[in-house]
Amino acid sequence: MTPARKPGRRQRGKHPRRLAALAALALGGALLTGPVAQAGAAEPYDVLVFSKTAGFRHDSIPTGIATFQELGGEHGFTVTATEDASAFTPANLAGYDAVVFLSTTGDVLDDTQQDALQAYVDDGGGFMGVHAAADTEYDWPYYQQLVGAWFKSHPAIQDAVVETEDHEHPATAHFGPTWLHNDELYNYRTDPRGRVHVLQTLDESSYTGGEMGEDHPITWCHPQETGRSFYTGLGHTNESYADPDFRQLLLGGLEYAAGQKDADCAPSGVPGGTPVEAESYTDGQGVQPAGHGAASGGQTLGFIENGDWAGYAHVPVDGAATFTAKVSSAGAGGTIHVRAGAPDGPELGTADVPNTGSWDTFQSVTTPLTAGGTGPLYLSFTGGAGSLFDIDSFTLAPAGEGD
The missing domain is CATH 3.40.50.880 (Class I glutamine amidotransferase (GATase) domain)
Known part of the structure; x- marks a missing residue:
């Protein structure tokens, strides 16, 4: 059993940075x-x-x-x-x-x-x-x-x-x-x-x-x-x-x-076959990491229920043609909705997740993606009552590349 749910991290508002040096630090x-x-x-x-x-x-x-x-x-x-x-x-x-x-x-x-x-x-x-x-x-x-x-x-x-x-x-x-x-x-x-x-x-x-x-x-x-x-x-x-x-x-x-020298540090487009750990989300609702010995890195994106979502500011959807996820479920199963730019952004594709028999039994699900999506990746989740499924990792790949 995974531990009791706690609120997921949500997107935060911005605040202005003070540019002047700190006059005194009382530590x-x-x-x-x-x-x-x-x-x-x-x-x-x-x-x-x-x-x-x-x-x-x-x-x-x-x-x-x-x-x-x-x-x-x-x-x-x-x-x-x-x-x-x-x-x-x-x-x-x-x-x-x-x-x-x-x-x-x-x-x-x-x-x-x-x-x-x-x-x-x-x-x-x-x-x-x-x-x-x-x-x-x-x-x-x-x-x-x-x-x-x-x-x-x-x-x-x-x-x-x-x-x-x-x-x-x-x-x-x-x-x-x-x-x-x-x-x-x-x-x-x-x-x-x-x-x-x-x-x-x-x-x-x-x-x-x-x-x-x-x-x-x-x-x-x-x-x-x-x-x-x-x-x-x-x-x-x-x-x-x-x-x-x-x-x-x-x-x-x-x-x-520190912003003193410019450099091109942009990630090189779509991961294109490099798995992304699903628990590396940067903002979300409801979800949280769950420990699983059979998962890569020992963790999954877990505690997924109907209406929850996870955002990945570091993963662009631009040019992505397929989405493949490694999933497990001893619950209701459900659907992964692949979206662009926001939790309710344009839907690029959906992947159905079955009950795999246990939370430590993983299988891959995949879906083609609609062309033309831009911005960071968001995944939203729908299904029945209770815990739906866990996601270990996922891959976005451009046209012509497998998972």
Whole structure:
């Protein structure tokens, strides 16, 4: 049995960001370090570095904080480092151009603080995740989209070949085609490609313990509503932060996240065969993640009842010709309505979901889609009484591509 229902996250209203730098931040004893700025720098910007941990704590966190401070002194931005989650209020976040999650782990924000961060980024703020930022907030579906993918596992620290896909982004423009780097190399629960713009990948043939195959993204970026997100899975070791190439990677990523430098971080169109985890919805009604050992990533989009819906701001329907979903049901079954732009937007297709015999017995359902849909994907659900079905993952594919 899945746990009792709780209200789903709903789309939030916007709020204006305060562009002026914060004059003072009263975080008491939790404030780790004060602002560091380049003397005489014109129009400096402001960055909040957050490193709270509720799980494994990386020894490199102090070195990472010092690195951001040094980069700020060299390149004209101020750094405030804290582990006090009470910093996550709309008024306080409005004073920053970017927020960095530096090897955070576990559940570090409560619901109110999560709402503040989501509103901040969606309304034009910047987010940057470093290394274990992907090992954070597993119970918050929005965060999976914000960071790009959740951590799954890692092998021992070792050398690996990092391949550069984007030679124009300020974080990776200084790299050649390949870079030999020593680090702790994360495997992720899902491949984020199709939802993010991949900047670097790992060559799994160059090291042992890779679990993602030929496509193993490790650094990426993407727009988030009107804000920006950048993530790199590198940065476990203290030695990484002394590497000039890695420091430039951090600097360029931060400059993008803070809106100081432009970059093309748009995801590459329709996922086209890359499964999207259904629990990675960005807004919804009624639905919530449900734990299932047989599901990819261990979770599904669950608690689906008649009239519920889920939205995916990171998944465009433009050019999609088919929709395929991996589903299970020990309930009434029902219908998935594929829509464009809104929960009640144009219906592009429907897929009927039968009772599969149990909540852990999955099968695929598919439907062709009407051409011409634009905007983000929304799924709405209809059926009988009670729980209808769960969705593990789904795929949108353009004409000519299978699932």
